[in-house]
Amino acid sequence: MAEQVKKDNQDNIVIRFSGDSGDGMQLAGTLFANISAMSGNDISTFPDFPSEIRAPQGTLSGVSGYQVHIGPKVYTPGDKTDVLIAMNPAALKINVKNLKNSSVVVIDTDSFTKKDLEKALFSTSNPFEELGIGNISVIEAPIGSMVKESLTNSGLEGKDVLRCKNMFALGLSCWLFDRPLNLAESLIRTKFAKKPIVAEANIKVLHDGYNFGANTHASVPTYHIATSTKEKGFYTDVDGNTATAYGLIAAAEKAGMELFLGSYPITPATDILQELAKHKALGVKTMQMEDDIAGICSAIGASFAGSLAATNTSGPGLALKSEAIGLAVMAELPIVIIDVQRGGPSTGLPTKSEQTDLMQALYGRNGESPVAVVAAKSPTDCFDAAFWASKIAVEHMTPVILLTDGYIANGSGAFKIPELENYPSIQPHYIKKDQQNWKPYTRNEETKVRYWATPGTEGFQHRIGGLEKDYTTSIISTDPANHQLMVKTRQEKINAIANFIPIIDIQGDANADVLIVGWGGTYGHLLSAVNEMNENGKKTAFAHFSFISPLPKNTEEILRKYKKIIVCEQNLGQFAGYLRMKIHGLPIYQYNEVTGQPFLVSELVKYFTKIMEE
Amino acid sequence: MAEQVKKDNQDNIVIRFSGDSGDGMQLAGTLFANISAMSGNDISTFPDFPSEIRAPQGTLSGVSGYQVHIGPKVYTPGDKTDVLIAMNPAALKINVKNLKNSSVVVIDTDSFTKKDLEKALFSTSNPFEELGIGNISVIEAPIGSMVKESLTNSGLEGKDVLRCKNMFALGLSCWLFDRPLNLAESLIRTKFAKKPIVAEANIKVLHDGYNFGANTHASVPTYHIATSTKEKGFYTDVDGNTATAYGLIAAAEKAGMELFLGSYPITPATDILQELAKHKALGVKTMQMEDDIAGICSAIGASFAGSLAATNTSGPGLALKSEAIGLAVMAELPIVIIDVQRGGPSTGLPTKSEQTDLMQALYGRNGESPVAVVAAKSPTDCFDAAFWASKIAVEHMTPVILLTDGYIANGSGAFKIPELENYPSIQPHYIKKDQQNWKPYTRNEETKVRYWATPGTEGFQHRIGGLEKDYTTSIISTDPANHQLMVKTRQEKINAIANFIPIIDIQGDANADVLIVGWGGTYGHLLSAVNEMNENGKKTAFAHFSFISPLPKNTEEILRKYKKIIVCEQNLGQFAGYLRMKIHGLPIYQYNEVTGQPFLVSELVKYFTKIMEE
Amino acid sequence: MSELTYKPFQASDYKSAQAVRWCPGCGDHFLLNSLHKAMANIGIPPHQIAVISGIGCSSRLPYYMNTYGFHTIHGRGAAIASGLKVANPKLSVWQITGDGDCLAIGGNHFIHSIRRNMDLNIVLVNNRVYGLTKGQYSPTSDRGYVCKSAPYGTVEDPFRPAELAFGARGTFFARTVDVDSPVAVEVLTAAAKHKGASVVEVLENCIIFNDGTHSAVSKKEGRAKNAIVLQHGKPMIFGENNEKGLILDGMNLKVVNLGENGVTEKDILIHDETTIDFTLHLKLATMPFPEFPIALGVIRSIKAPTYDEEITVQIKDVQAKNPTRSLKDYLMKGEIWEVK
Amino acid sequence: MSELTYKPFQASDYKSAQAVRWCPGCGDHFLLNSLHKAMANIGIPPHQIAVISGIGCSSRLPYYMNTYGFHTIHGRGAAIASGLKVANPKLSVWQITGDGDCLAIGGNHFIHSIRRNMDLNIVLVNNRVYGLTKGQYSPTSDRGYVCKSAPYGTVEDPFRPAELAFGARGTFFARTVDVDSPVAVEVLTAAAKHKGASVVEVLENCIIFNDGTHSAVSKKEGRAKNAIVLQHGKPMIFGENNEKGLILDGMNLKVVNLGENGVTEKDILIHDETTIDFTLHLKLATMPFPEFPIALGVIRSIKAPTYDEEITVQIKDVQAKNPTRSLKDYLMKGEIWEVK
Numbered sequence A, B: 001m002a003e004q005v006k007k008d009n010q011d012n013i014v015i016r017f018s019g020d021s022g023d024g025m026q027l028a029g030t031l032f033a034n035i036s037a038m039s040g041n042d043i044s045t046f047p048d049f050p051s052e053i054r055a056p057q058g059t060l061s062g063v064s065g066y067q068v069h070i071g072p073k074v075y076t077p078g079d080k081t082d083v084l085i086a087m088n089p090a091a092l093k094i095n096v097k098n099l100k101n102s103s104v105v106v107i108d109t110d111s112f113t114k115k116d117l118e119k120a121l122f123s124t125s126n127p128f129e130e131l132g133i134g135n136i137s138v139i140e141a142p143i144g145s146m147v148k149e150s151l152t153n154s155g156l157e158g159k160d161v162l163r164c165k166n167m168f169a170l171g172l173s174c175w176l177f178d179r180p181l182n183l184a185e186s187l188i189r190t191k192f193a194k195k196p197i198v199a200e201a202n203i204k205v206l207h208d209g210y211n212f213g214a215n216t217h218a219s220v221p222t223y224h225i226a227t228s229t230k231e232k233g234f235y236t237d238v239d240g241n242t243a244t245a246y247g248l249i250a251a252a253e254k255a256g257m258e259l260f261l262g263s264y265p266i267t268p269a270t271d272i273l274q275e276l277a278k279h280k281a282l283g284v285k286t287m288q289m290e291d292d293i294a295g296i297c298s299a300i301g302a303s304f305a306g307s308l309a310a311t312n313t314s315g316p317g318l319a320l321k322s323e324a325i326g327l328a329v330m331a332e333l334p335i336v337i338i339d340v341q342r343g344g345p346s347t348g349l350p351t352k353s354e355q356t357d358l359m360q361a362l363y364g365r366n367g368e369s370p371v372a373v374v375a376a377k378s379p380t381d382c383f384d385a386a387f388w389a390s391k392i393a394v395e396h397m398t399p400v401i402l403l404t405d406g407y408i409a410n411g412s413g414a415f416k417i418p419e420l421e422n423y424p425s426i427q428p429h430y431i432k433k434d435q436q437n438w439k440p441y442t443r444n445e446e447t448k449v450r451y452w453a454t455p456g457t458e459g460f461q462h463r464i465g466g467l468e469k470d471y472t473t474s475i476i477s478t479d480p481a482n483h484q485l486m487v488k489t490r491q492e493k494i495n496a497i498a499n500f501i502p503i504i505d506i507q508g509d510a511n512a513d514v515l516i517v518g519w520g521g522t523y524g525h526l527l528s529a530v531n532e533m534n535e536n537g538k539k540t541a542f543a544h545f546s547f548i549s550p551l552p553k554n555t556e557e558i559l560r561k562y563k564k565i566i567v568c569e570q571n572l573g574q575f576a577g578y579l580r581m582k583i584h585g586l587p588i589y590q591y592n593e594v595t596g597q598p599f600l601v602s603e604l605v606k607y608f609t610k611i612m613e614e
Numbered sequence C, D: 001m002s003e004l005t006y007k008p009f010q011a012s013d014y015k016s017a018q019a020v021r022w023c024p025g026c027g028d029h030f031l032l033n034s035l036h037k038a039m040a041n042i043g044i045p046p047h048q049i050a051v052i053s054g055i056g057c058s059s060r061l062p063y064y065m066n067t068y069g070f071h072t073i074h075g076r077g078a079a080i081a082s083g084l085k086v087a088n089p090k091l092s093v094w095q096i097t098g099d100g101d102c103l104a105i106g107g108n109h110f111i112h113s114i115r116r117n118m119d120l121n122i123v124l125v126n127n128r129v130y131g132l133t134k135g136q137y138s139p140t141s142d143r144g145y146v147c148k149s150a151p152y153g154t155v156e157d158p159f160r161p162a163e164l165a166f167g168a169r170g171t172f173f174a175r176t177v178d179v180d181s182p183v184a185v186e187v188l189t190a191a192a193k194h195k196g197a198s199v200v201e202v203l204e205n206c207i208i209f210n211d212g213t214h215s216a217v218s219k220k221e222g223r224a225k226n227a228i229v230l231q232h233g234k235p236m237i238f239g240e241n242n243e244k245g246l247i248l249d250g251m252n253l254k255v256v257n258l259g260e261n262g263v264t265e266k267d268i269l270i271h272d273e274t275t276i277d278f279t280l281h282l283k284l285a286t287m288p289f290p291e292f293p294i295a296l297g298v299i300r301s302i303k304a305p306t307y308d309e310e311i312t313v314q315i316k317d318v319q320a321k322n323p324t325r326s327l328k329d330y331l332m333k334g335e336i337w338e339v340k
């Protein structure tokens, strides 16, 4: 490997594995991300697959991609691609818009036949010319035939042989980025533990790919990524949905409660159910119910029983759950409702991501029915967000809606295995066993939180329900003044949560005139853009909201300090509107994109600069 | 009647019939309202009945009331009662807070026995002293025994005899207000057309009541109500739900479409279904479905088929319909969704009224899913509002949410039978039969409205659905730029409706500094309060919104003119918040009440004065 | 599964202090009394009982119970009760529901909780009308029923609750009349003892909106003539003087008179509530009146695994094999790396 | 009711231009072809047909039809199709739905549209799994089925679609295999001709998430051995060489070998799809495999009034008696007064 030319000014690098849905690109990408994380890099990933289970092979609609961003400081999966692995012409075509001039493209020449080009709707035999990227660096590898050759006596046959092509791509990538193969080998052996023949074949091909790089492409620059300075500790790779599941488990453990999830599958939220269903050893109960409504209703039943109850869903499912959320508001029962937002309205773009459910989360119910709303900002932050959502729910006896999105739910990052001792305590608002004159709606006067008695407790039998109740006696009441009092009290209870959550802090340059405001899963992109602004001498401050209802206590104070506030969201301006409702006269500008795709850091920087200079 | 002392400074009068649920107060009230309207008065009514079907007889929770406000200019059922008919002690107790010093109370002494007083939780034998209204004018009538006596040989027996007590009260009221009995007689004969014995018994008792007044109470002032100067024409009495049903029928007639209602019963919206179910002769189709979701879904199916389709519901039902409304947004199909708002959240106070579903109507769905929102301002205005909602739906191919509320739905007014020629035309946005290159989402470029082809039309077969579609080809698309374009287009389509609806105009004193803003069913109270302000020299302007999404074109221009804007609503400030989101920097004050009861004009005037003088 | 303490209770121990708010004469009053008695019979202490309902007149019932109670939203009682039961299988969980709540909006949760054989006691109060919303037809109203939402009569056949329950693989079905205290107490007690989803159809009279809908059997005299009270292991004999019986004629039931044509008690069918095949149970539950009597009592009661038990067993089994009990332990056993 | 024009059409007339997007080898491809053929058979022109679906792999089908089509939301197809049919009873209305779409979230609309006997052709594509969401168990998955949402196996029994449909008073039920073109075309055609709610259960193979779930009958050879194709008026004979038959043994079915123990064709049950009592239909539809064969073909088809027809008749009747045709006329006949 002496002949490798290190591109050492390169610290952050984006690689994208792209091919047909059947080409195993998600696996190659995941393994590459894991290896990089294990080598000490920061990572951020973006899987991007078609909505069809299996679209026709070789077509544009069948392309499946997995992008990995690695480096010492990484917050997003990256805008543009440094290295593109294109297993077929369709993959090349789909990704061409994200190539840089300096990009390297690896192609499997065996899949660039006339027929393949036609399937991807190319009209000439030179796809590079046709796409106007004739001068880009290309690594041509006859991957298909090399793999066939290599696995002749491997014990694998037919399709199974070709399924190993992705490991060739991975091996080649390891060579390009100077990754030792032993990490990849051990991951492959774990993955195929039950099929040793498959494991060994994959490892063989992995080496072939690596060797192909080493032997034939000395002239292409290879990369060496600087290691990040992460906190000490044990790490594992998690995607956002898994982190959400872990956050709930951790909260239940911390609170000393049983965890219950009532669910109905829906993309992209299903993995939370599937993850939790595994954890019977930890005592987790999951129920796959007959529909989204039954999903939340079973959770409400479990909450009444005294469990830490949750339900997971995505936009259309949240719409269906609206009425039941209202019941939990009125019954003042704790429940965590996870909405993994996807492209809407209606069925919309189920495999794409956006932030368009905020208003629904805040207001999508009949009557004045306030709930707490929390949003996660990255795959790993889903853990903390789920933990906090649970804490608020059981300490304040309220439904909490946790907003994540398809982008962070499927994206992954290196996750430091948490020490629960370092997390805040969770103390469910139980009755005291010797409590006198207790009624179901007897409240803590300061927080307005009612005291919780669970069925089975002798002497505390009681009835709750969706009808308005008397503030004092807790029996059904239609008294006008009482209703007004209860409406206000439910709102005040939510407002009072502001006293128990972290205040908002400013990142970037706090003394700037311009403040960037974001919430939820756009965090990484916004932070990258803000950093870039400040690095270029354009002073920019940044406030990112994890707690949305209620807003942190210092929100108004902070926002009033800035001359221009740019609220950036993947919708038509929902958080901006909410801020305007809550705080009068703010100098708000809006950056809105609703494309189903992550923000582009470069576009953000361009817009920020424009507003700054305006 | 020579000895009657006319109280002629009295032009507007409020009378309240109140008694046990079984006492027939709703009927007495309705008849009195009708007679008054037929005599040329303006009327406004407020039925107020218990949520139980039949609460224990004689108890406070069993009191059923019907308030009628009559006079030359009447916009509300009135704050305080001039005449209270209290058929039992519970009715007296419940209504005491709304009595004036000058009020007259009629009681049935036969129902003021010790047992009756106990049921109403009186602890002494003098309810008037106990309530602190010892000096009020009381007309004591042994109604029960007089009725029994009078009907000895009437052919009626037992309970049926006592059922006529309400007609005694009505007759007495007719005497008090100088109404000729012939109008009442003919209404009673129509009502009991199939039971002539019952009719005659009721008429007999009616006369008894009248005579009782004439013979024995010469010393109590009686009232004569001035006649209003209504537009010429034929009138009938309608409540808001009936007017809503009529509005839909009229719109279907005007548009040349078949009317379809898909429904599931829910208080207080059920009457719309029940009214429309009668009109098979007019070709109206109604389906009582298995639940609220099926209600709207059947309507969506009927809309796809080409009907003018509607669904009616109240808050919790609207929550359930959220997901399906999103489908109609995406499919761009017309549908009118009527939400008769009631007290919330959750089951809340189902028989009480409030305005707390506004945010749900605007935003209660996943994704960016804009719809048109229209609100009715009075019982009779429900007709126009339903007509307009239908017009917008079919001309702009969109779901329209029509907000009414329990108060105007059950309240009634004199309704001028409309001449449909004078109503605007309704032109469904059909394809032209010779339309070329039509795709399901081909739009009118100005209004962004797609052209409608209905099943059965040869040559226009097509597929629509909830997945995002390509702007040009109308096939499924996940393209980012296309999604952004479609999201914006759907919003622009709604925005463009502003060009086709009336602009907002100012009532009261347009040159005032203070503007009162309201929407929906509070119109009458706000107008009364504004009139009172101006009459007392406190200059006040008034803008009442019937069109909420989109807002009328001149909204910002109008609102910017005023130094103080007081937004008054029966919620915690939803319309105020919406205005803040839409228009920056308005000097908004809020008047909010969430009691389940109508505003009190006097309270409004007090608050307006306070803000004006601040 | 359930570790319930049995000690002697009175009906009054299950009665709450709240004033009862149904119309005078409403069948729900009677049902409530029977339920109080049945609970005393069963002997589970009030604090180990949870009564869940949806919305409807009948669904107000939990307020009148001195147990844990939850008056939820329309139609969702079964789903809420299911979550509750799985979260705490030790509780005795009751669902009170009307024909609208259960079979209109709640139809899906009804059939799924039955399919899962969730250990719930489902009391279906069937007055064949929507009482609370003032008298619209329900999924159990007869074809042609005239009411405000169908002024020209309905054009749809009703569900027959037993048929639907069996179609959903029901393991227990019983029927009683609201006023019929001894049979009511008996079947409610049997329902509570059955492990799995027990459906008790209560033929209830809504005196205001559907008075007399069950007139054939709601009065004592009518019942003697028109009903047959099925009892496991007993011959299917009925009639004012026990003079009639049911026999099988091919695949169909037939009414015979004892003593006529040589028919004796020995020829009469013996009721077996435990047959897996529900052919006969269904025929008994849907006999057309007046050709046949109306069947009351426990019609079907078979043993089958319940969801709540099975899930508890599954968790125990997994835990027996896998000692991991904390998230951290679990994570540390996975694919991890250390940053030093 | 329906005034449909019949003229000769080709299968291709019902095929849209849109590229088909199911996995290669998915059973839905075969079903689609059969449906195109059946429609040509029936001969209703494409513009008089509306195909409604919910959400799921199978629910994508309307996009591939050159008819009117509406791909709606999950589980609500039946309700949307019902409104469509009532609004325009002249259309031929089809509902395409999966086991999840129809029996999980859509269960309530399914049973109610059957109860109303709405004239819909309901094609229930049963692959016993949620395909679109990538392989969770469905309400038709077997007890113990292992998948990502039930890694230790499910603890619930499945619905049997025929049983549930009969429990909801179903008037038509047929079953076919996805690949089985002749029987598929036949039963789809029969479903279209039946007035009322026709349920066709399609045993479909999800090659990705539940491959082989219907392996007993999805291949031709297996079918010959393991299936019985029921035909009205024909004896219930099956087997590779038509060597077996079904007879009644008490109230139960029994498999016999022709020629053995003196059994001849005459002893074999004759299939009657038209009996009002569904006892035998249900037994046929739920015969346990492998002791019994799996029944294909039209199992039940009875005449009964349909909702859409009855409502149309009711409107006609009212209009015949009441000449009022405009709102104004109606109002002017009511209680009115004049202000002059």
Ligand SMILES: Cc1ncc(C[n+]2csc(CCOP(=O)(O)OP(=O)(O)O)c2C)c(N)n1
Residues within 6 Å of the ligand: A323, B264, B265, B266, B267, B292, B316, B317, B320, C055, C056, C057, C058, C059, C074, C097, C098, C099, C100, C101, C102, C125, C127, C129, C130, C131, C132, C133, C138
């Ligand atoms: C989401 C929703 N839709 C509709 C209603 C209105 N609603 C309340 S109870 C009821 C039907 C009650 O009928 P049933 O369950 O038979 O009870 P009953 O009053 O007859 O005992 C309806 C339609 C509601 N409360 N919530």
Ligand SMILES: Cc1ncc(C[n+]2csc(CCOP(=O)(O)OP(=O)(O)O)c2C)c(N)n1
Residues within 6 Å of the ligand: A264, A265, A266, A267, A292, A316, A317, A320, B323, D055, D056, D057, D058, D059, D074, D097, D098, D099, D100, D101, D102, D125, D127, D129, D130, D131, D132, D133, D138
């Ligand atoms: C309201 C809602 N909840 C959940 C989903 C997710 N979802 C889509 S299809 C489906 C199940 C599909 O199963 P099935 O109907 O059997 O169709 P198949 O894909 O197997 O053909 C689910 C749960 C959804 N789209 N909408």
Ligand code: SF4
Residues within 6 Å of the ligand: B053, B054, C021, C022, C023, C025, C026, C027, C028, C057, C058, C127, C131, C132, C205, C206, C207, C208, C209
């Ligand atoms: S309306 Fe009917 S069901 Fe409801 S409480 Fe009254 S009698 Fe009972």
Ligand code: SF4
Residues within 6 Å of the ligand: A053, A054, D021, D022, D023, D025, D026, D027, D028, D057, D058, D127, D131, D132, D205, D206, D207, D208, D209
């Ligand atoms: S996932 Fe299964 S059902 Fe869906 S298209 Fe693929 S094979 Fe067919």
Ligand SMILES: [Mg+2]
Residues within 6 Å of the ligand: C056, C098, C099, C100, C125, C126, C127, C128, C129, C130, C131, C138
């Ligand atoms: Mg009922």
Ligand SMILES: [Mg+2]
Residues within 6 Å of the ligand: D056, D098, D099, D100, D125, D126, D127, D128, D129, D130, D131, D138
């Ligand atoms: Mg399926």
